[in-house]
Every structure is written in structure tokens, then in C-alpha cells.
Amino acid sequence: MSEWLKMGGYAVYVWGSFGLTAAVLIWNLWMPRLRRSAIMKELSSEE
């Protein structure tokens, strides 16, 4: 397990890349969701 985590000495680069990927995916999922609730709030207050 710890051998695997070390990634043959490239742990920082490999895990760093996958961590950044996770961040980009999460950002992409959250932004439209936040915007959707803001739009819903804005539009229903116009009614």
C-alpha cells in the first residue's frame, strides 16, 4: 500500500495531477449548481 502511494518516487507529481483533476471536476459540478439556485432565486423574486 505505502509502496503504491510512493508511485516509484513520483508521488508529488502523480498525486498532484490527480488532485488537480479532482478540483477541476468538482469546480465544474458546483459552479452551474450555484448559478442555478441564484437564477431561481432571482427569477422567482421577479414574479
Next chain:
Amino acid sequence: MWTWFHRLASPPTAYRLADRLAPWFGIAALLLLAYGIVDGLAFAPPDYQQGDAYRIIFVHVPAAALSLALFTYMAIAGAIAVVWRIKLMECLVVATAPVGASFTALALLTGMLWGKPMWGAYWVWDARLTSELILLFLYMGVIGLNAAIEDPRAAARACGLLAIVGVINVPIVHYSVDWWNSLHQGATILKLGKPDISPAMAHPLYACLLGFFMFAGYVILRRMQNELLLRERGTAWVRERIGVARV
């Protein structure tokens, strides 16, 4: 054929269709990425030259492929929006830009993390890296242009024009490794003939590639729905939507 197309492009129909399609894109993305990332990180054999560092390929190549594909597709939607003024296409242009920009940034960052151990430098001003950086600036130009123009329809058409002009950079990025001497390695998969990669590495890579595209489909549909709601505010179908969301 044309009446069918017009109906499809009408905002309420497109919104409903997106509602029905998006979950499938989401599920496909989840399954493909779960398999691809686990297989890529844990089971695919290490590379004979690069050891475990090559595993960055499983996120770097899909992000880079997506950065080019989304720009191309944004330019096509932009051309349709500019010529035929179809509202749905304007929404797609505006919805695609931030997604494309985020994956371009990811391709650059994971590339830097791969470059450091393999080339000894995070960054070199080489043709592939520089043209990909220009791609990021073009995406940011589209986002900025959309934010700067008050009227959303005029903004989307301006974005469409910038995408049409900027798409010239896409083949430059793709062929840069053939046209110029580059530190960056050549194409592994997207080229004529058989790919230079063993099946044990190729399977998770294809899964990640397809998974990234499905993910982009999902988030672009969701963003497109947001744009449709904003542009169609005050219409009966949007009122109905807000009523539905409130319950």
C-alpha cells in the same frame, strides 16, 4: 427535417431534452472515470522508461483532448449562432467556454507536473506548450467578452466570432509536435495507424478519455439550461419551471 430542427432548437424543448439527457452523461462519466482512474493508478503496469510518472497520462491526455475538442465545437456552435441567430447555439457557446478553459488549465498544469520529473523543467517555451497557453487565453477572451457586453445576445454573437477566429489555433496545437522540434512527445493515440501503447495502458486511457467527454457533456448541458432560463425569463415555460422548482 427543418421543422424537427426548429422544434429541437426551441428553448423549452431543448431544456427538457437536456434534463433527460444529462443524467445519462453523468452516470456514464462516473462509471468510466471510476474504472479508468482506478485501473490507471493501481493496475496498469509502470512504463519501462518513465516508471510510475507516466500515470499522469490518464488525466493529462483526456484534459488536453477535451480542450481542443470543446474549442472546435464552440466555434461550430458560434458559427451557427452568428449566421442563423439560434438562441440555443448562443447558449451553448457561452456554456462551453468556462468548461473548456478549466480543462485547458488542467492540461497545462498536469503537463507541468509531468514535465518537471521527465524534462527537468515545469515550463519551456516550446510550440506545444505555448500554443496550448494561447488556447487558454482564447477561452478567457471568450469568457471576458461575454461578461463585458451587457446584451446577452450581442455578447454571445461576439463570443461566437472570437471562437471562429480562434479555432485556427486548434490545428496548430495538434500538429505543433510534428511541425516544430518539440520536447513534447508526439501523438500516441490520435494518429494514423496503430497506437503505440500496450492494451493494459490503453484501456484505462480510453475509459478516462471517454469519461472526460461524458463529464463535459453533463456540465455543458447544465450550464446551457442556466443560460436558457436567464434568456427566456418572463416566458410561460420559465415561469412554470420556477413553480416546479419551488414546490
